[in-house]
Amino acid sequence: MPVVLAVEAPDRLVAESLLSAIQRQARLTDSVICFYSGGKDSAVTLDLCARHFQAVHVVFMYQVPGLSFQEEILAWAESRYGVEIYRIPHFELSDFYRVGVYCKPDPSLPKVVVSDIYAHVRQAFDCHWIAAGERAKDSIVRNAMIKRSGSIDQKRGRFYPLAYWSKEAVLRYIAAHRLRVSPESKVLGHSFRSLAGKDIAAIKRHYPQDYDKIAQAFPEIGAALAREAMYGEDEVPKRHG
Secondary structure: OOOOOOOOHHHHHHHHHHHHHHHHHHOOOOEEEEEOOOOHHHHHHHHHHHHHOOEEEEEEEEOOOOOHHHHHHHHHHHHHHOOOOEEEEOOHHHHHHHHOOOOOOOOOOOOOOHHHHHHHHHHHHOOOOEEOOOOHHHOHHHHHHHHHHOOEEOOOOEEOOOOOOOHHHHHHHHHHOOOOOOOOHHHHOOOOOEOOHHHHHHHHHHOHHHHHHHHHHOOOOHHHHHHHHHHOOOOOOEOOO
């Protein structure tokens, strides 16, 4: 299936250069682990991986299992690409529960970091290379990271198919290939990734049953709503990955 970037003829060389990263990566291996969140960048990353690798193992990290809007996009991706998505707890949950983010703290829990997750999925799938949707233009930190490694990080076993893509290129690709993003993006502006009051308030309004699931996992989440109502902001960190 050809890759379409929906560009005019003068921009074709630019479009082809955007695909050079995934093409180089596919020459190193025929299998890859793809981390998928349901957001825009991960949607394009998964689609590129499905087109360029023979075997794609898809991993989704959740903060609360079984949220309807997340399961909706996961089911769509499983159907479109003929895969079974491996759902695992997000590594940041260990910190949340250890220090007591909207729940009773339990410092006896083991600390889990992202490298633990990478080691686990590599062993589970017997696959070394991991792809995700990091872009150099996301932040100063990611720009520095990709500037050091390029689109292929040999030391960490990481691929960055979108390393040099702009947000506009991502949106054009999504439109050209009729990709979907997680439905909560319409109300949050992004895929669900945070326990910040603004996001939780929107989830409660639009997905009340999912809010109840979040409240079961984080019994004190009402404090986030109260803080949002009073101050309009929340300092709870966003989920990464």
